[in-house]
Amino acid sequence: AQSVTQPDIHITVSEGASLELRCNYSYGATPYLFWYVQSPGQGLQLLLKYFSGDTLVQGIKGFEAEFKRSQSSFNLRKPSVHWSDAAEYFCAVGAAETNAGKSTFGDGTTLTVKP
Amino acid sequence: DTEVTQTPKHLVMGMTNKKSLKCEQHMGHRAMYWYKQKAKKPPELMFVYSYEKLSINESVPSRFSPECPNSSLLNLHLHALQPEDSALYLCASNQNLAGPYNEQFFGPGTRLTVL
Numbered sequence: 001a002q003s004v005t006q007p008d009i010h011i012t013v014s015e016g017a018s019l020e021l022r023c024n025y026s027y028g029a030t031p032y033l034f035w036y037v038q039s040p041g042q043g044l045q046l047l048l049k050y051f052s053g054d055t056l057v058q059g060i061k062g063f064e065a066e067f068k069r070s071q072s073s074f075n076l077r078k079p080s081v082h083w084s085d086a087a088e089y090f091c092a093v094g095a096a097e098t099n100a101g102k103s104t105f106g107d108g109t110t111l112t113v114k115p
Numbered sequence: 116d117t118e119v120t121q122t123p124k125h126l127v128m129g130m131t132n133k134k135s136l137k138c139e140q141h142m143g144h145r146a147m148y149w150y151k152q153k154a155k156k157p158p159e160l161m162f163v164y165s166y167e168k169l170s171i172n173e174s175v176p177s178r179f180s181p182e183c184p185n186s187s188l189l190n191l192h193l194h195a196l197q198p199e200d201s202a203l204y205l206c207a208s209n210q211n212l213a214g215p216y217n218e219q220f221f222g223p224g225t226r227l228t229v230l
């Protein structure tokens with residue numbers, strides 16, 4: 001069965017500092033990986049996704065993520081955080097062919113940005 | 116139009132009331148989802164519809180009744196809910212279930228409070 005672990009429940013960074021949010025996955029085949037962001041009281045918005053090819057993926061809002069198969073990781077990064085990046089971040093593994101329709105989400109990481 | 120809309124934005128209901136949540140998308144997506152999300156938790160899958168047919172029911176209590184009248188519309192009928200059902204209810208859509216790489220597009224959610 002597929003699973004996703006986000007080891008950091010809460011992260012605080014200063015505005016302008018760099019950011020890395022960790023995501024580890026467990027999946028038997030080629031993983032389909034996503035990062036979503038959720039602002040308070042809002043739905044989830046896709047930041048970026050990885051299926052194959054270049055292991056460094058660029059997303060919206062200046063985010064990028066690197067897929068490392070050897071470490072089963074898909075960490076999200078941003079070189080310089082803005083106050084508007086404060087939100088909940090979810091890593092997700094796409095549905096397996098045998099489990100069509102069901103994605104698996106991590107528990108999320110809450111990002112706080114200090115002025 | 117790359118939007119999923121949900122109405123109402125907020126809903127307060129008593130335990131004996133009957134109400135409905137509505138979700139709409141005009142992206143031509145053929146898979147639609149209902150999720151329940153508690154504060155600081157990831158979305159929990161409730162139902163998946165594929166080509167207007169119920170594909171997945173995650174053992175949701177019968178007081179929640181989904182309906183997919185057409186390919187653009189998804190309803191969630193609520194009856195005799197409990198206070199613990201208070202949550203953010205998210206709708207999402209996806210191109211189709213055949214591709215696990217297809218990201219889900221989420222609506223802003225309906226904030227439900229059961230008194």
